Structure formats: C-alpha cells, structure tokens
Amino acid sequence: xxxxxxxxxxxxxxxxxxxxxxxxxxxxxxxxxxxxxxxxxxxxxxxxxxxxxxxxxxxxxxxxxxxxxxxxxxxxxxxxxxxxxxxxxxxxxxxxxxxxxxxxxxxxxxxxxxxxxxxxxxxxxxxxxxxxxxxxxxxxxxxxxxxxxxxxxxxxxxxxxxxxxxxxxxxxxxxxxxxxxxxxxxxxxxxxxxxxxxxxxxxxxxxxxxxxxxxxxxxxxxxxxxxxxxxxxxxxxxxxxxxxxxxxxxxxxxxxxxxxxxxxxxxxxxxxxxxxxxxxx
Amino acid sequence: xxxxxxxxxxxxxxxxxxxxxxxxxxxxxxxxxxxxxxxxxxxxxxxxxxxxxxxxxxxxxxxxxxxxxxxxxxxxxxxxxxxxxxxxxxxxxxxxxxxxxxxxxxxxxxxxxxxxxxxxxxxxxxxxxxxxxxxxxxxxxxxxxxxxxxxxxxxxxxxxxxxxxxxxxxxxxxxxxxxxxxxxxxxxxxxxxxxxxxxxxxxxxxxxxxxxxxxxxxxxxxxxxxxxxxxxxxxxxxxxxxxxxxxxxxxxxxxxxxxxxxxxxxxxxxxxxxxxxxxxx
Numbered sequence: 001x002x003x004x005x006x007x008x009x010x011x012x013x014x015x016x017x018x019x020x021x022x023x024x025x026x027x028x029x030x031x032x033x034x035x036x037x038x039x040x041x042x043x044x045x046x047x048x049x050x051x052x053x054x055x056x057x058x059x060x061x062x063x064x065x066x067x068x069x070x071x072x073x074x075x076x077x078x079x080x081x082x083x084x085x086x087x088x089x090x091x092x093x094x095x096x097x098x099x100x101x102x103x104x105x106x107x108x109x110x111x112x113x114x115x116x117x118x119x120x121x122x123x124x125x126x127x128x129x130x131x132x133x134x135x136x137x138x139x140x141x142x143x144x145x146x147x148x149x150x151x152x153x154x155x156x157x158x159x160x161x162x163x164x165x166x167x168x169x170x171x172x173x174x175x176x177x178x179x180x181x182x183x184x185x186x187x188x189x190x191x192x193x194x195x196x197x198x199x200x201x202x203x204x205x206x207x208x209x210x211x212x213x214x215x216x217x218x219x220x221x222x223x224x225x226x227x228x229x230x231x232x233x234x235x236x237x238x239x240x241x242x243x244x245x246x247x248x249x250x251x252x253x254x255x256x257x258x259x260x261x262x263x264x265x266x267x268x269x270x271x272x273x274x275x276x277x278x279x280x281x
Numbered sequence: 282x283x284x285x286x287x288x289x290x291x292x293x294x295x296x297x298x299x300x301x302x303x304x305x306x307x308x309x310x311x312x313x314x315x316x317x318x319x320x321x322x323x324x325x326x327x328x329x330x331x332x333x334x335x336x337x338x339x340x341x342x343x344x345x346x347x348x349x350x351x352x353x354x355x356x357x358x359x360x361x362x363x364x365x366x367x368x369x370x371x372x373x374x375x376x377x378x379x380x381x382x383x384x385x386x387x388x389x390x391x392x393x394x395x396x397x398x399x400x401x402x403x404x405x406x407x408x409x410x411x412x413x414x415x416x417x418x419x420x421x422x423x424x425x426x427x428x429x430x431x432x433x434x435x436x437x438x439x440x441x442x443x444x445x446x447x448x449x450x451x452x453x454x455x456x457x458x459x460x461x462x463x464x465x466x467x468x469x470x471x472x473x474x475x476x477x478x479x480x481x482x483x484x485x486x487x488x489x490x491x492x493x494x495x496x497x498x499x500x501x502x503x504x505x506x507x508x509x510x511x512x513x514x515x516x517x518x519x520x521x522x523x524x525x526x527x528x529x530x531x532x533x534x535x536x537x538x539x540x541x542x543x544x545x546x547x548x549x550x551x552x553x554x555x556x557x558x559x560x561x562x
Contacts, residue, residue, distance in 0.1 A: 180487075181481070182494055185495045187534050188473050189553075190549060190553035191534060191553075194552055195526050197552065197553075197559075199461050199522075206462060206560070209448070209459070210560055214466045216466075217466040217469060218466070219498075221554065221556050223550075225547045225550040225551055232538060232543075233541075236538055240538050241480075246476040247532065250468070250524065250527065253524065257517055258521065260517070262510055268471060269471055269505075269510065271474075273503060273504075273506070279488065279496055279499070
C-alpha cells in the first residue's frame with residue numbers, strides 16, 4: 001500500500017515509521033509546507049519521496065492528515081475533491097466534531113475515517129518521531145457509520161499494525177471526553193509552568209531543585225502552541241466547562257488551607273487518590 | 282556504621298537499601314509504629330533488626346527520621362534527648378522551618394542535620410522502596426551553620442553515597458522554593474484528579490482513553506494524605522501564596538477562551554514553553 005502523509009511531524013512521522021517497520025505500507029509520500037521538516041523526514045527515512053499536495057494525494061492509496069486541527073478541517077474538503085472511490089483518507093486530530101461537520105455533506109464523505117490515536121509527547125517535528133509509540137494505547141474512530149466499510153477496514157488494519165486497540169465513539173462525545181482527559185491536563189500544566197515562572201524568579205533554583213514530580217506535572221507545558229491553540233479553539237465549550245470545574249476544585253484546596261480545615265483537606269486528597277484505582281485497572 | 286531508620290517507608294527504606302548496597306552502613310535498625318511495615322522491611326532486607334524507639338536510637342551511630350513532617354517535628358526533641366555527643370540525627374522532610382525551629386534551643390541541636398532529598402514517587406511503604414532512587418537529584422541541607430562540622434560531614438558522605446549533589450539553603454528559603462516546585466504540583470494534580478472524577482462519570486472512559494499525558498499530569502494525585510496533609514499544614518502560607526497565583530494563571534486561560542482571544546492564549550502558551558529551557562538545562 002502507498003501512503004501519503006500530510007504533515008511529517010511527531011504524529012505523522014511516528015505513524016509512517018511504524019507502518020513501514022510493520023510492512024503495512026511500502027512507500028510513503030511526504031507532503032508538508034515546511035520544507036525543513038520535509039527534508040528532515042526524508043533524511044530520517046520517515047518518507048520515501050517528497051511530494052506536492054495534488055500529486056501526493058493522487059498517488060497514495062491511503063492519505064493521513066497529520067496537521068493542526070484547524071488546518072486539517074480546512075483542507076480536508078480539497079483532499080476529498082481530489083481522491084477517487086478506492087482511496088481512503090484519515091486524520092489524527094485531537095478534536096473531532098469540527099472536522100466531521102466540515103465534510104458532512106461532501107459527496108466523498110464515506111472515503112474519510114475520523115481517527116484519533118491517544119498518544120503523543122511534548123516534542124514535535126520529524127526528529128521527535130519514534131517507532132516506540134502508540135503501543136497499547138486507545139485508537140478512537142468517530143462516527144464510523146459515516147464511513148464506507150472498506151475504508152473503515154483499512155483504518156482498523158492500520159490500528160492493528162500500530163498495536164493499538166480501537167474504540168468507537170460519536171465525535172461530540174469524543175470531544176467531551178478528551179476535554180476531561182487530555183485538553184485540561186495541558187492547560188493545567190501550562191498554568192503551572194507560568195505560576196512557577198512568575199513566582200520563582202531564581203531560575204537556577206527551579207533547575208536545581210526540580211524533582212521528578214514537578215517535571216512530570218509540568219511536562220506537557222512544553223507542548224507547542226501551533227498544535228494546541230487550534231485544539232482549544234475547536235473544543236472551546238468543553239474545555240471551558242472542565243476548566244471552570246478545575247478552578248472550583250482548586251478553590252476547595254485553597255479554602256481548606258485558609259480555614260485550616262485539615263480534615264477537609266484530607267477528604268479532598270483521599271478522593272483524588274481514587275484515580276489510582278481507575279488508572280491502574 | 283550502624284544506622285537507625287525511624288519510619289521504614291518509601292524514603293527511609295530507599296535510603297537504607299542504597300546505603301547498604303554502597304556499604305556506607307553495615308547494620309540497620311528499623312523503628313516503626315506500623316508493625317506490618319516493620320515486618321515487611323525486615324523481609325525485604327531493608328532493615329537487619331526490628332527495634333523499639335529508645336533501644337534503636339541508643340545503638341545507632343546515625344539516626345534517620347523518615348516519618349511525616351508533623352510527627353518528625355514532634356519526636357525530634359525526644360530523639361535528641363536520648364543521643365550522645367557522637368551520634369548524628371537527620372530528617373528527610375519536605376518542610377524545614379517547622380522542624381528547625383522546634384529544636385532551635387535544644388542543647389544537642391548541633392548533632393542534627395536538616396535534610397531534604399528531592400526525590401520521591403507517588404507510592405509508599407517499604408514495598409515501594411528501591412535502590413533506583415535519588416541518583417542525580419538535589420539533596421538540600423538547611424541551616425548547616427547550626428550543625429556540628431562532623432555531623433554535617435557524615436550527612437555529606439551519605440549524600441555522596443546516595444549519588445546526589447548537596448545544595449545549601451536556609452530553612453525558610455527552602456520552604457518557599459519547595460512550595461513552588463513540589464507542593465503546588467501535588468495540589469494541581471489532586472485537583473485535576475478530582476475534576477476528572479467529578480466531570481467524567483463514565484470511569485471506563487477515563488481508563489480507556491487516558492493518554493500518557495494525562496497519566497503523567499495526574500500521577501502525583503496518587504500520593505497519600507498521611508504524608509501530604511502535614512506538609513501542607515506546615516507550609517500553609519507559602520503554599521497558599523503559590524496556589525493563589527496558580528488560580529490566577531488558570532483564570533487567564535479561562536478569560537482567553539471566553540473572549541476567544543487566541544493571540545493571548547498563544548502568548549500564555551509560549552510563555553509556559555520557557556519551562557523547557559529551564560528544565561532541560
């Protein structure tokens with residue numbers, strides 16, 4: 001199978017590397033407005049050939065759109081215009097309602113599969129791509145009933161080769177769940193970084209004292225705005241809803257401390273500890 | 282050297298294991314009110330002998346207090362009452378002003394070294410103890426001028442055997458820095474867990490969808506209240522100060538989203554990204 005990767009960054013690059021390793025694809029066309037990324041991807045054998053937009057799409061059996069969610073939403077109709085009835089198009093975006101709605105009435109809608117692999121790192125670019133990726137994680141397919149069965153089957157095989165397990169969900173439910181489980185973590189982490197940068201003027205002390213706990217909590221704050229601003233824009237309502245709840249949860253800690261109500265503080269912590277049972281299932 | 286470990290949990294246990302491996306100590310007395318932990322520590326060769334409070338302290342050259350910070354503060358004067366002028370006592374607590382002030386005027390103050398290793402995990406108990414610990418992390422010694430030179434030298438040798446690097450600081454400065462770099466991370470993580478538990482009623486979805494990003498941000502929320510309530514109690518003022526700043530940083534994200542001011546959102550994220558340069562020095 002020939003694959004076209006639009007966006008040769010962390011996710012597109014990691015998918016390409018893994019699918020090549022597993023012989024799911026034998027040739028990868030790389031499409032990227034960023035010439036530097038494209039050259040790097042070629043150098044790293046992530047792609048086999050640099051390609052322009054139209055040409056790459058016409059030649060590939062499977063087209064994977066791995067660019068920020070607003071750009072993906074914008075160019076997807078153009079991609080569908082270019083393909084024939086045997087080609088398959090998928091995205092990898094962290095928000096799904098916007099993209100699914102954008103092509104709802106497109107005559108080739110059924111050749112598209114809305115996909116979101118629950119894996120990523122705080123790094124970006126083809127140099128961050130790795131075959132040590134995706135394994136054991138959830139692969140969400142949204143609105144599968146809107147895709148052709150054979151298009152769906154192609155993506156399900158891809159999921160198997162990525163060593164992920166498929167989960168089926170409606171796009172709006174997906175966007176609610178990811179606001180809880182992924183998007184709010186990023187906001188928390190960004191805000192924590194800004195807090196420490198604001199309060200801790202002695203940068204050397206941060207560096208010297210930062211424990212593994214801090215590094216772990218603040219890791220996501222390294223994630224790039226090019227990817228995350230569009231996600232927050234597209235999932236604004238859900239993210240705001242969770243953010244308001246998060247601020248109110250933090251106020252409970254504040255209140256417990258201010259009132260020196262340490263029994264209540266303990267209650268809050270005991271409740272939070274329940275996440276262990278859920279995550280370590 | 283014979284060592285007495287008061288509190289045979291994660292930190293006390295990990296120190297004992299590592300110091301035995303490095304032949305810094307050849308015999309460890311274990312002191313713990315929790316009989317189950319004590320038996321487990323013996324079984325795991327963390328300690329060589331179970332001991333009662335007075336007996337263990339009298340027999341050890343070096344006494345390491347590795348219990349929650351409020352209990353440590355409370356029993357430290359009793360420990361100092363029991364030792365002679367050749368023994369050394371150290372703690373490992375995450376807050377330092379309280380303990381240093383509690384023994385300020387004790388006649389044997391100089392035999393005590395206030396210590397805080399910047400390492401830990403979200404797990405607890407002797408079964409969580411590991412020799413894969415401490416390496417490369419900072420070891421803070423507070424108010425070193427209040428300790429005898431030879432007591433200080435013993436702890437500095439211990440730091441070397443733990444493969445840590447010493448940092449010297451005043452106790453009040455320590456408590457300000459750790460509020461920024463460690464304590465607030467825990468509150469954020471607890472509050473994030475509570476947010477998700479509150480909003481995401483479908484527990485299976487949390488489990489299925491939780492990405493590595495979420496797990497990383499929420500990891501500290503597994504930490505036990507027995508350890509953390511006393512830390513927050515002792516460092517209340519500093520923690521509240523940072524918590525207020527953190528809530529105000531989160532409100533900036535909220536405001537940017539509500540007003541759809543995505544340029545401002547990008548600014549906030551770009552600023553947070555600076556943490557990469559500081560952590561990855």
